[in-house]
Structures are given as C-alpha cells and as structure tokens.
Amino acid sequence: MNRYSVFGLMRGALGGQKHWQPAWRDPEPRASYDVVIIGGGGHGLATAYYLAKVHGVRNVAVLEKSWIGGGNTGRNTTLVRSNYRLAPLHNLFDFGLKMWEHLSDELNYNVMFSPRGAMFLGHSDADMTMLAQRGDALRCDGIDAELLTRDEVAKVEPLIDMSRTARFPIEGALMQPRGGTARHDAVAWGYARAADVLGVDIIQKCEVTGFVRDGADGSGAVVGVETTRGRIGAGRVGICVAGHSGQVAGLAGLKLPIESQTLQAVVTEGVKPMVNSSVMSQSLHCYVSQSDKGGIVMGGDPDNWPSYARRGQPTVIETAIAQTIAIMPALSRLRMLRTWSGVTDMSFDGAPIIGPTPVRNLFINGGWCYGGFKATPASGWTYAHTLATGAAHPLNAPFALDRFVRGATVDETGVGPMPNHR
Amino acid sequence: MYLIDCPHCGPRAQLEFTYERTMDSIAPAGADPQEAMRVLYSRANPMGADDEVWRHTYGCRAWLVLTRNRMTHSIDAVRAVGPETLA
Ligand SMILES: Cc1cc2nc3c(=O)[nH]c(=O)nc-3n(C[C@H](O)[C@H](O)[C@H](O)COP(=O)(O)OP(=O)(O)OC[C@H]3O[C@@H](n4cnc5c(N)ncnc54)[C@H](O)[C@@H]3O)c2cc1C
Ligand SMILES: [Zn+2]
Numbered sequence: 038m039n040r041y042s043v044f045g046l047m048r049g050a051l052g053g054q055k056h057w058q059p060a061w062r063d064p065e066p067r068a069s070y071d072v073v074i075i076g077g078g079g080h081g082l083a084t085a086y087y088l089a090k091v092h093g094v095r096n097v098a099v100l101e102k103s104w105i106g107g108g109n110t111g112r113n114t115t116l117v118r119s120n121y122r123l124a125p126l127h128n129l130f131d132f133g134l135k136m137w138e139h140l141s142d143e144l145n146y147n148v149m150f151s152p153r154g155a156m157f158l159g160h161s162d163a164d165m166t167m168l169a170q171r172g173d174a175l176r177c178d179g180i181d182a183e184l185l186t187r188d189e190v191a192k193v194e195p196l197i198d199m200s201r202t203a204r205f206p207i208e209g210a211l212m213q214p215r216g217g218t219a220r221h222d223a224v225a226w227g228y229a230r231a232a233d234v235l236g237v238d239i240i241q242k243c244e245v246t247g248f249v250r251d252g253a254d255g256s257g258a259v260v261g262v263e264t265t266r267g268r269i270g271a272g273r274v275g276i277c278v279a280g281h282s283g284q285v286a287g288l289a290g291l292k293l294p295i296e297s298q299t300l301q302a303v304v305t306e307g308v309k310p311m312v313n314s315s316v317m318s319q320s321l322h323c324y325v326s327q328s329d330k331g332g333i334v335m336g337g338d339p340d341n342w343p344s345y346a347r348r349g350q351p352t353v354i355e356t357a358i359a360q361t362i363a364i365m366p367a368l369s370r371l372r373m374l375r376t377w378s379g380v381t382d383m384s385f386d387g388a389p390i391i392g393p394t395p396v397r398n399l400f401i402n403g404g405w406c407y408g409g410f411k412a413t414p415a416s417g418w419t420y421a422h423t424l425a426t427g428a429a430h431p432l433n434a435p436f437a438l439d440r441f442v443r444g445a446t447v448d449e450t451g452v453g454p455m456p457n458h459r
Numbered sequence: 460m461y462l463i464d465c466p467h468c469g470p471r472a473q474l475e476f477t478y479e480r481t482m483d484s485i486a487p488a489g490a491d492p493q494e495a496m497r498v499l500y501s502r503a504n505p506m507g508a509d510d511e512v513w514r515h516t517y518g519c520r521a522w523l524v525l526t527r528n529r530m531t532h533s534i535d536a537v538r539a540v541g542p543e544t545l546a
Binding site: 281287292343345350352385442455 | 481483505
C-alpha cells in the first residue's frame with residue numbers, strides 16, 4: 038500500500054500528483070469466506086479490519102448493497118462522546134472514545150477527530166440534579182465530566198441566550214471535554230482501506246437477499262448467503278446493517294427487538310466559527326455543532342413511527358431547529374443548505390444489540406438507534422472478537438440479544454419497551 | 460405529513476395522532492410471562508405494509524389499527540379498535 042504522508046504528497050507534487058492509487062480493490066466475490074459481514078457501514082468495515090488485524094482472520098468479505106458509507110455512517114451528525122449514565126454503556130463508549138484519540142494514526146487516514154467538548158445543557162434545578170448524578174457516575178468510572186456554572190457555559194458558547202427571560206433558561210451544563218466530532222466518510226474510507234490491505238474483500242453493489250441454511254428443512258445453521266452477485270459460502274455471518282437489521286434478520290426468520298424509524302438532520306450555509314463545542318439539550322430535544330467546513334449542523338428527535346422511507350416529517354425537524362434557535366438566537370439569520378434523513382435501528386431499551394442469534398453461525402450487531410457513529414471503533418473491536426471466537430467480549434456481553442426476555446435491559450432513559458418514546 | 464382517516468372523526472392531520480405499537484407485538488391476555496416478554500419485545504418490522512396501533516390522541520382519543528406501508532407511507536386501511544379487531 039501507498040502510505041499517506043506529507044512526504045508522499047510533496048513527492049507527488051513534483052510528479053503532478055499522478056501517483057494516487059484506488060484506496061481499496063474492487064474484487065469479484067470468492068466462493069466462500071471464513072467470515073461474511075453484511076453491511077459496509079463504519080461498523081461492518083471496522084469489524085472486518087479488527088478481525089484481520091487483531092484476530093488474524095483475513096479470509097473476510099464485507100458485502101454492501103450500494104456503496105460503502107452510504108448508510109447512516111455517511112448521514113450522521115458525527116457527535117462523539119462517552120458520557121452515558123449507565124455503566125455498560127459508558128464503559129463501551131469510552132473504550133471507543135480512547136480509540137478515536139489515535140484512530141487517524143492507526144488507520145493512516147485522517148478521520149479529523151476534533152475533541153472540542155460535548156456539553157449537555159441544564160435548564161432547571163431538576164436538570165442540574167440529573168446532570169450532577171450522571172457526572173458522578175461517570176467520574177466513578179474514570180470518565181471525564183465537569184459540571185459547569187452559568188458563567189462557565191457563557192464562556193464556552195458566548196452566543197447562547199443567557200438572559201433570565203430566555204425561552205429556555207440556562208442553569209448550567211455537564212461538559213465532557215474529550216468529546217467532539219469526526220469526519221464520517223473518512224471513518225468508512227479509512228477502515229475500508231486499512232482492511233483491504235490486510236486482505237479483506239470489500240464488495241459493493243452486492244445485496245444479501247437470503248441465507249443458505251443447513252438441514253433438510255433449511256432451518257439449521259447458516260452456511261452462506263444469497264446475494265445479487267450469487268451465492269457466497271461463509272463460516273460465520275455477521276449482520277451489521279443498522280436500520281435494515283429487522284429486514285435482514287427477517288430473511289432468517291427472526292423477529293428483533295428493533296423498529297426502524299426516520300432520523301433527520303439539517304445543515305446551514307458555511308460561516309465563520311460561531312459554535313465552539315457540541316451543544317445538546319436532552320430536556321428539549323435538540324443539538325448543534327459546527328462542521329469544519331463551517332456549516333451549522335442541527336438535529337433532534339426521530340420521527341416517532343416506523344419508516345424505511347428516508348423522508349422526514351418537516352414538523353419534526355422544524356421543532357429541533359426552533360429549539361436550537363431559541364437557545365442560540367444568532368442562528369436564526371443563517372440559510373438552510375439541506376436536510377436529509379437516515380433509517381435508524383431503534384432498539385427497545387435504546388441500547389445496542391451485539392452477539393449471537395438463535396440461528397447457529399449467525400450474529401448480529403445493530404440497534405444503535407441514533408447514536409452509533411461514536412461507537413464505530415468499539416463496536417468493530419468487540420464484534421470482531423465475537424465473530425472470531427464465537428464468545429462475548431466483556432464490553433459487549435451486557436448487550437446480548439436475549440437480554441430482553443431475561444429482563445436484563447440496559448435502559449438509559451428508563452422508558453420500557455417503547456422505541457417510539459425514546 | 461399525511462392525513463389519517465379516523466373512523467370516528469374523518470380525515471385529520473397526522474400530527475393529531477400518535478403511534479403506539481404493532482399488532483404483532485401485543486401479548487395475548489393470559490400468556491405466560493416468558494412468552495409475553497418475547498412478544499412484547501419483538502416485531503417483524505417489515506420493509507412494506509404492517510398493521511399498527513395508533514391513537515387519535517389529540518382528537519377523539521380512540522385507538523385505531525392502521526395498515527400502513529413503511530416505504531410509501533400509504534395507508535391502506537384504518538379500523539376502529541373493538542373486541543372484534545383484537546379477536
Ligand atoms: C441523521 C442522523 C444523525 C445521527 N447522528 C449521530 C451522531 O451525532 N452521533 C452518533 O454517534 N451517531 C449518530 N447517528 C447514528 C449513526 O449514524 C449510526 O448508529 C451508525 O452510523 C451506524 O453505522 P453502521 O455501520 O451500523 O450502519 P450504516 O452506515 O447504515 O451501514 C449499514 C450498511 O448496510 C447496508 N445494507 C443494508 N441492507 C443490506 C443488505 N441486505 N445487503 C448488503 N448490505 C446491506 C446499507 O446499505 C448500509 O451501507 C445518526 C444517524 C442519523 C440517521
Ligand atoms: Zn378520531
């Protein structure tokens with residue numbers, strides 16, 4: 038592989054930059070692989086990379102129905118943080134956050150991780166109590182969390198309306214200084230290129246349309262997949278398709294604790310730096326950050342009913358924008374560049390599902406809801422462990438599929454089996 | 460946004476309605492706890508039509524069953540919920 042470096046760039050300049058190679062091969066599918074991963078988003082590609090790198094499993098294919106990174110990976114608003122309330126969640130996400138800090142070096146690809154701080158606003162005494170409680174839980178596990186006063190919030194974000202007549206008064210905030218943003222496409226491309234070098238076949242325009250099963254009645258172990266590019270044999274198969282988890286698992290006759298919903302986002306024209314951190318309000322339902330290109334990125338709640346259409350309801354995104362503008366009135370002067378949406382895999386306790394399914398040799402990684410981008414490295418690392426060994430990784434053990442019938446949900450917000458109320 | 464034809468009130472804006480759950484995730488009364496958990500916590504989640512329970516929350520507050528397509532968002536049927544619907 039052509040390692041990317043500043044010297045390579047300089048050498049290339051002398052030769053008219055004609056040295057560039059495709060970042061990964063475009064191979065024909067082989068007859069079979071040790072591991073087939075369905076879905077070429079960040080999670081699937083990271084899984085393939087760590088399978089090859091950490092576990093020496095290199096006979097691996099990633100099958101992507103369209104182009105890699107074109108799903109939620111390329112549609113998300115790139116907030117990266119680990120400040121969840123419950124230990125199984127913050128331990129998994131913080132393992133990931135530590136990986137983000139070195140990911141560009143690890144992949145020899147600039148994922149533009151920018152730890153500019155992730156700030157949850159508190160609008161009332163009750164909010165501040167909740168945030169303090171969460172901060173304590175985090176610090177007990179060695180994760181950074183700082184309770185900010187009103188004045189400290191104003192220092193981080195001078196454009197927040199701090200007046201006592203503000204529509205949403207600010208009482209303080211909980212700040213995670215190590216949180217931030219990253220470049221979504223680069224994460225998919227970086228993992229793809231690094232996995233390809235280790236021998237992983239990345240096969241695009243290859244949709245999985247069925248499973249090949251053992252046994253006379255076709256209900257035994259999975260031994261391969263049917264695809265739009267023919268049948269491909271597999272030792273183990275890992276589903277990693279985010280919003281399409283229910284549909285793909287359905288091909289194996291499984292019903293999941295997952296519902297697919299639309300999540301929207303919006304970006305404005307690019308402007309000079311005006312939002313310094315990522316600002317979130319969980320009492321309202323909105324968040325905002327500024328991309329490195331200058332666009333103000335905003336988002337809020339999912340459309341709270343099932344859909345695979347990737348067409349958002351205007352009233353939902355309007356609510357998120359209205360709340361954000363109430364917090365930062367200066368944003369009202371900006372022009373909207375575009376809105377878009379993705380199909381999110383809303384799980385019934387709001388936490389991911391990683392591990393085996395009732396079908397032998399078939400594994401699942403999904404249910405990341407609206408928050409899985411930040412977990413990409415940790416998800417790949419732990420899912421690779423599970424696919425290589427057949428066993429749970431200590432960090433993904435709490436997220437087994439059977440936790441729902443065992444009554445062992447990981448319910449961050451305490452809502453119960455209501456994916457539409459998260 | 461689309462219109463939902465409430466059997467009691469006629470066509471109303473979707474914003475008056477709330478989605479609750481799917482018909483295939485209602486545990487039968489008297490199901491044993493293990494079975495009830497399994498049904499409550501799993502759905503077919505098809506990429507096409509499904510039967511869904513909605514409520515006309517900001518209208519007549521009645522429960523409804525919609526047959527709705529998750530790709531096209533078209534609503535093929537709206538039924539009032541009564542004992543006969545759940546039978
Ligand atoms: C608008 C929006 C904002 C978000 N904001 C954030 C955020 O700020 N922070 C955060 O942490 N998370 C965020 N998320 C969530 C995050 O994007 C996802 O959890 C994460 O990117 C999922 O990655 P993935 O690799 O699992 O899925 P994807 O990137 O969706 O990859 C799955 C792939 O599977 C492919 N596929 C599907 N079916 C098949 C098939 N049958 N055969 C072959 N391939 C198939 C798809 O084409 C797709 O490319 C957001 C999501 C959305 C939609
Ligand atoms: Zn009505």
